[in-house]
Amino acid sequence: MGLHFLPTDLLFLGTLMLGLVYCRNVARDPLARARWAKVLRSVGGGVASLVLALHVTVAVLDSVRVQSENEAPLTLLDHLLTPLRTGVETTYSAPFSTHAYARENLESAPGTWVRDYPRLQFGGRHLVHPEEEAAGDIARRSLRGAAIGLASLGLLTLIINLVRRRPPGRAWRQWFEPAWRWHWFALGILCLGVGIVGNLAGGWHVLGTDKVGQDVLYLSLKSVRTGLVLAVLASLITLPIAVVLGILAGYLQGWVDDVIQYLYTTLSSIPGVLLIAAAALSLDLFLSREVGALHSLALRADLRLLALCAVLGLTGWTSLCRLLRAETMKLRTVEFIASAQALGSSPGTLLRRHLLPNLMPLVIITTVLDFSSLVLAEAVLTYIDIGVDPSTESWGNMINGARLELAREPVIWWSLAAALGGMFGLVLAANIFADTVRDAFDPRLDPAARGTHGLA
């Protein structure tokens, strides 16, 4: 037993650490704290961050690999979802079905063969007469799941109240204050959902199985990590390039500005997909020559994911850079910069204390907005076969597979639906989150910042 990390695991977890450091800094800066508090307090922002937190938790669990003896390393999520991971069928099966999608030759009595739909290995195997018992079993499991969900909601409420040091009696009423009512409601729905789905998944394929019989719910949950890792790491590569070049261009101007402008104008005039396709294909070639022969398939798939992040990051910095250049040029002429100069502050101080903090809202807003487009980019690129490795669980791969599934009769809709639903949840949460962040960071929308002059 030992921990085992792939490159993207380390980078992803490292980035989350950076995020925690940022949170600590926010807690110290009263202005930033007030802004983030505003994000969390608003209904949209609070609920979206709850959903995002759930996604991040899944991704983190899926990024810590435990090496066990003579077996490939499995992540904590894999261990948690063992019944789903190991409950593999032979081929497709619909959600909550007890029989496979395709007919097989079955031995009904010794020597007699019939062609019929076989019972599933895992889905509803505990039932003797599936036709009569299925509905009852699903209802029972749902109820039990709901009970567990409600119990954990109560426990969570209690824990949060203890952390916030409020006597439980009074706090109970505070949860129903208008400001927090919706947060609590959303938490309740999440608890119920996780409880019910978790309980059902113990005996059923809630979202069916795919072509090789893998549980689609399991694949969807594994895809969360792929999407998040890709978006986070690509942003991580984008940010330093965009910030450094944008500030340099805006602050120094002159020939530096000209060079940087030509660079990003050229880059953004090449069709993005073409650039990514070229880079991905040549990286693929490189990987199969240098790495493929030596290491495991998992490592190769992971390196390909990393390469995709790099490509997306290296081509995606132009828009943020352009915005930062313009904002820096605007800030440069603002009088507080001039008075810092007049006080004799060095250029380093000027950049660190005056320019960068005032650019941060723009950086945060753009990064969060770009996040969702990166999640979608993964799906699009994988769909045209230049995205992640086919062995990596991802929404893009699921959608790619659906090309043929949709042409079958009866139609196989569950894979596509699960991928779209998963992507929709993450992207919607990220977008709502971005919107509230933008509102909270826009001083024009902040009544306090407008001061007494708001109505004059």
Next chain:
Amino acid sequence: MALLEISGLKLVAHAQGRSVTVVESLDLGLAQGETSVLVGESGSGKSLTALAIVRLLPSAVELAEGSIKLGGRELSSLPEREMNSVRGARIGFVFQEPQAALNPVMGIGNQVGEVLVRHRGLRGRQLRERVVELLAAVGIPEPHRRLDDYPHQFSGGMKQRVMIAIALAAEPDLLIADEPTTALDVSTQAQILDLLRDEQRARGMAMLFITHDLAVAHRMADSLVVMKEGRVVEQGTRDAIFSAPRQNYTRHLFAVSPRLSSATLPAPRMTAGEPLLAVRELAVHFSQRGPRWWGRKRILAAVTEASLDVHAGETVAVVGESGSGKTTLGRALLRLQPADSGRVAFLGRDLFGLPPESLRRARRELQVVFQDPFASMNPRMTVQQIIEEGLVAQDLLLAPGARRAHVARLLEKVGLDPACATRFPHQFSGGQRQRISIARALAVEPRLIVCDEPTSALDVSVQAQILALLRSLQEERGLAYLFITHNLGVVAQLAHRVLVMHQGRIVESGPAREVLFHPRQDYTRALIAAVPSLP
């Protein structure tokens, strides 16, 4: 019967679940051919009152009570469609910022014509002729050739004339002018005020004029309404109020309004010996790229051959209209802006020849206070951090305790509570922010402070306080000021000597008494004549 009758007007603003009454129990009657002036400081509710009449209140503000009648017809309950035909047709509106009120992508002929098409149904040649007539009436030269020009091709004063043409186009009964000259220079202001008064008399319109400037109010008003914090303080005919104000607040406003009189001038100073700051033949040019980037660059001379001296303990005022180069002059001698030629000697050292490190040290003695109290402070720093910035940059008073004590002393000196060091700039009013700016400049104990329009964004009573603060600091510490302003009334309260700038050149300079009251140059004379005066 009065044309416009407002009775018991109450406006309420809603923000974050709280409601604030912004205008309360306002009564106003305005007869045909009469001009009423609403005068008050910011936050007095004068602009909101005007917007309430045309029903263009911001969405957070609501008309809670009262009635507004135009020619006997109630406006507050009129359906929106009928209100639309009142706006423009019966009520013309002139805003403060002509830049913002004109559509930048539409020719001015079309913008004037829009009103005529909408309310008078004119078409084709008739429309064109009427537009030309209107533009000629408001004093646009060669109007038939400028019909298709865009707003950016006009100066600020000309744009305001176009705005007036739009407001007058449908021959309204009532013209509302909301601070129409606040964004303009004094000489342009005088022309626009004359134009408005002439048009009002010629057409027999009623005019509701809004201003913060008592002198402008005196020039325009038949009757006057003095407002403060949403309430009417005093109301009456112009002559009654100006000759015998009854209320304390009105008297206070009169007292703090700067006026161009020799009574307030500071005593002249002996300026013997070496000057603190000596500027010789300073020139600053801006090069602009032409329409093609490979083409030749155009050179604009912002400042040419400016020479001046500032002695210790004296105030030298630099006056001029916008675009005269006075701000550029100030920025260039602070080395915030590269100069093209000339010498600046400060305390005997050549400021332009200093290497970067010595320049950084030299900046300690030479400080600046800017105009905009909102842009001049980093919104993400506390007052403590803002004021000690100079100490950090100059490595002074390294112990944090000493710095905190120093900042507390400075805050007290500029009339603020030392406890506000932990707060952020947005929690202060404009006047308080300007005090913080002054404290920041004082922190490094300079000898000379360049003040670039430090009071022009402030209300008159706050302005009077800041000027008093600057004067007392000067007496106490022997500070010298280079005071850049367009407001001659402020100059008369502060300056020992005055420089007049026009198109980048210093056209006249001398002791304040001589330049302000016995000007030798025609330009200076015209500038001073244009200043509206209080009786």
